[in-house]
Every structure is written in C-alpha cells, then in structure tokens.
Amino acid sequence: MRITSQREIILEELQRLKTHPTADELYEVVKKRLPRISIATVYRNLERLSEAGMIHKLEYGGRQKRFDGDTSPHSHVVCVRCGRISDVETRDDMEILDIVVDSKGYQILKCGVQFEGICPFCQERSKSKKD
C-alpha cells in the first residue's frame, strides 16, 4: 500500500482522536491540514486501512459508520440517543468465546461484547429538558 500524505494524515488524525468519528467528522479534521482533500479520499482510505487491519470500522448504531484508530481488543458502548461510541473497560474479553454452544457452522473470526446505553451528554440533556 502506497504511502501518500493523505493516507498518512488520515491515519494519524484517526489515531489521535478518541471519539470514534464518522467519515465526515474525520474529513473536517483532516481538511485543516489538507484543505484540498476530497471526502471520497477519506472514504477510500478508511476502507483500505480497515481492510489492512490498521483501523477498525464500527458498523453498529445509527446510519453512519464510525472508525476507531485503536485496534487493541476492547469493547464499546453505543449511545442509543445520539450514536456516540465510547470504549468500555472490561476484564479479558476473550474468555467470552467460552459461552458459545452452537455457532451453526460459522467459522468464527472475531467476537466482542457490545453495550447500548445513554451517554453522559444525553443523560444531562434529559435532566434539563425533561424529554
């Protein structure tokens, strides 16, 4: 995979952000360093980088995909209100594979725990707006 400044900066900024940004959020950040970059380049590189295992594509929750520059094994919580994703600190996740009784012929490659909840921001919003 050829190293271009676009690819380098996209990876760098994604690894720096701890917010699991969507493609367009990351695009806005990268644009500050590369004002002429196209959103298509961001999408293409996020795809390539995740194929290469250098980042993770998070497909749960909401319409937009989110991306994670941290590929170490960890779990996520997704806010059911706003779609925000945060890391959840857990004890060793991998023992979870032990709970499988029947995987219906699938060859299992990966497993993870996924949590859904309400993020601190949305909890706060509920208190003040009573919605």
Add this chain to the structure above:
Amino acid sequence: MRITSQREIILEELQRLKTHPTADELYEVVKKRLPRISIATVYRNLERLSEAGMIHKLEYGGRQKRFDGDTSPHSHVVCVRCGRISDVETRDDMEILDIVVDSKGYQILKCGVQFEGICPFCQERSKSKKD
C-alpha cells in the same frame, strides 16, 4: 398502536422467518399476501414495532439493517462476506455485564455478544471457487 392488516402481516412474517431479513427481503415476502403494499409501509412498521420492543433492529454489518422477530435474549454471528446473520447459542449471556470495569458514565441498558465469521454458504463458495 392501531392494528392494520399490513402491520399484522409484517409482524407475522417476520416472526415466521428465521433469517433476520432486510426490509426489502421482508417486503418481497409480505407482498405475496398484500400485493399492493408499499415498501414505505414496511419501513414505517418495522420502525414502530422495534420502538415498541416487539421486534429487534439489527444494525451491525453491511449497509442494510436487518430485523429479528425473536426478541428473546440471544447472540448473533454476522458473516463478514455476505452479511447474513444467524443466531448463536450461548450459555447465559447476562453474566457478561460482570466484565464491565468502567462504563465511562454511560447508563447501560443492554449488552450482547457479537460474533463475526464466515457462514457455511460462503465457506462452500470459497472451496469451489478458490477465492
């Protein structure tokens, strides 16, 4: 929630199918019983039914959402090749909450294990086509 024949049949067919269909797959099935139904009605009802907790919306994997008429607690495997989703039989999932060490202020509502793998169909396809 008003009971219409559309809503009734959509729920009935989704509960009958064990395939976690996409909205358009379910539309095709429902159309056999209600030839004049609109895809918009299918989408609207799937939304309403999942808000009401009568079905589950599965948002992981691929572009299309999938739906599950079985709301009992269970885990899923998603095929990374074709997006197909199957149930995974596991021992009691809920003990998984015990692994949480820090949930970053989120109020956790739900948790589940998610597996990714390759389904039997795609495994077979690989053998014959060697791709």
Add this chain to the structure above:
DNA sequence: ATTGGTGCAAATGCTTTGCATAAAG
C-alpha cells in the same frame, strides 16, 4: 515509466418524508 491514488461530480442504494386518500377505533 508505471501503477496506484486523488479530486471532482455524478451515481447509487437504502431509507425517510410530504401529501392526498383510506381505514381503524
């Protein structure tokens, strides 16, 4: 020099919406 990547704009595909009509309670 060759191959792969980029920017742009147009296309795609899934999902949602506005609106007039129809059905449910």
Add this chain to the structure above:
DNA sequence: CTTTATGCAAAGCATTTGCACCAAT
C-alpha cells in the same frame, strides 16, 4: 368523526464510482 396509517413519488443522506489528472515508487 377523528386520528392514525397507507401508497406513491420525491427527497435525503451516506457512501461509492467513473474518469481525467497527479504523485509515488
């Protein structure tokens, strides 16, 4: 009779793609 749901077509939005140009090796 009032309210909610439906069908249709159009709009929306995130993502992908075709193509001519450019840059990395």
